[in-house]
Amino acid sequence: MRLKTFAVSLAVLAAGTAPLAAKTAPLAAYPLAEAQVLDLSKQLIALRTVRGAGNQTGAALELVKAALVAGGWRADQVEITPVDDTAYFIATWPGSDPKLKPLVISGHMDVVEADPEDWTRDPFTPIVENGYLFGRGSSDMKFDAAMAASSLIELRRQGYRPKRTIILQFSGDEETTMKTSRIVAERLKHAEMVINIDGGGGTLEEGTGKPLYWTWQGAEKTYNDYLLEVTNPGGHSSAPRPDNAIVQLATALERIGSYRFAPELSPLTKAYFEQAAQFETDPQLAGAMRAFAANPGDAAALATLRANQAYVGKVGTTCVATMVGGGHAQNALPQRATANVNCRIFPGHSREEIRAELERVAAMPGLKISDATGDESVASPASPMRTDFVSAVTKALGKARPGTPIFPSQASGATDSMWYRALGVDSYGASATFSKDSDDYAHGLNERVALSNIKPGLVYYLSLLTDLSK
Ligand SMILES: [Zn+2]
Structure with a gap:
């Protein structure tokens, strides 16, 4: 699942208010990894990893495994376990210090059903057009999966040796029953931290395509x-x-x-309201966000936020x-x-x-x-605003998208993070991908991702994964 944090009102930000990065040095280039991201994304999109008969999730995971094995992983370090019509994936890159708890990178390989009749382009034929990669799963989340795998392979190519074990993990039914999500979290509950590449992410300004802000997801209702x-x-x-x-x-x-x-404010939603207020174009709403962050007992601010569909879910x-x-x-x-x-x-x-x-x-x-809820949902606490995580993403984004404001968010929908958090493991949605709100077609028709994400995305992951595993 990938849910935009913000209301539509934030999308129509007046031109000129975006923090403009001053002259920035060109991004480092990783030609082999860049090519691999696109190639692997296309191959993954071409496989119909949809629940039910003909589910190709296992085959998609085999593709990732082949890429990792070619990149230096031993075959027995990459496990693919079939469950019902799907499968899950756990790839281990052992760190040099076995006493350190592993860093887990979490994603999923299944996608939401797509009926080709409704699409302009066939959902399971990857198509590159006007700088976008189209296809079911492009934004949720096969492109991110390819980014993470290619980043790890690039790190290995560069001769990097993690001190902390790095585990890359994909569930196979995040969009439906979450049976494998639950199994994987249980198996990896000894993790130090989970980076969920299926949550968080950046927003681009509609007109200019420049980065507006980036949020990490630290809690879910x-x-x-x-x-x-x-x-x-x-x-x-x-x-x-x-x-x-x-x-x-x-x-x-x-x-x-x-x-x-009762109105509720957590450290995470407090930081969210304080920082998101600067991107809210309606002055009354922006004022209410600041007032609520200062005092959740402020009845007028609460009434204003509750009357707005974008914020009513964030106050309790x-x-x-x-x-x-x-x-x-x-x-x-x-x-x-x-x-x-x-x-x-509320968490x-x-x-x-x-x-x-x-x-x-x-x-x-x-x-x-x-x-009346089945076992497809579990109550989960918010993950704390850990300094090691926050400083690592701040540094990584500073290199990849200099000057972009960063703040935390709480999602109203669920991701695989809830299974980890329910087991006491800190999990953070921290996708590298930026998109315009008008390009947000996750779960919908003509899903797409901008290929301009590849270069900064690799810079981001190489920095983040190094920092959290060195
Ligand atoms: Zn997803």
Whole structure:
């Protein structure tokens, strides 16, 4: 998953306010790695790594394995494990100091389904056009996968020897069931840190294509569904009873609908609001972001942020009714009424805690609220703003995209990071890829990535991976 951090309002930043990098030295060139990124990306896009019959995730992982083995990895250091119709991948580059816990680079090789009929270009035929690489998985996230693999191979080509073991890992069902995501995190829970190349990333200014800002993702809200259910004995509608399942459910939903969870501010969202405010073009919103960062109890600021769809999810837990059903005949008292309430839980709260809160808010005798989320989601804490990570990405981006503002973000959707964080491993979304908001087609039609990302991306990864493993 790759979710843009910002609202559309941030995309229309007035020209001229972007921090312009002064005269900068040309980026270092890595011709072999640059060629490999494009070549490998195209080969990966051509394979239909979609859940179900004909899933080619295993074949795609074999391509990455072949590239690593040609680059110096021993075949037995690159493991591909089939699971159902997919597979996961763990490649190990042993460090010279076995006492150090490994650095994990995390991604996924599966993609969201794409129907060729809907696309202008065939989704599984990689096409380079006008400086973009088109194809399903180009932005989410086969290009990033190729960048990470090619960067590691380049480091090895240069004779680099990591002190800390570096593990490159791909799950095979991040977009669907996350079964392999969970397995991989469990296997690698001894990691020192995870760099998730499927999260975070940079935004380019629409007009000029210059970097506007880059964010790293340090936390995710927890996705959770709750089933609300009221059952009554029922009977003939000509003889109403005092209780009515539909009315009881409707009353409970009305209470939940008008309820607001407590405002919350974490060190990470505080930094986000403080720094993102400078890119918000609406002065009232920008003021509210600064005021909320200073005092989450500021009622006016909170009301302004809650009224905006881009920010309502960043100030606390939200729960909303998404489905409803009930009754079985037009002339019968309802025996059963149900609803689904979908919550996005602010990091730091358990699923059960929110369930109990909904129960209190509904205050409806006879209403049963149960957790209806499967094992495809898990509550996860925010990762701390670690100085080793922050200084390494700051340095790496300073070399690759000098002058670009950097700040943390909290995602409202989920990535493989949640499985690591739930196990106590710090995980950071830190993709090197920049895109314009108007080019953000992840999960959608005509997905694309700008090839201008290759050169700075390699500079970024070579710096970051060296710093975190030396
Ligand atoms: Zn993804």
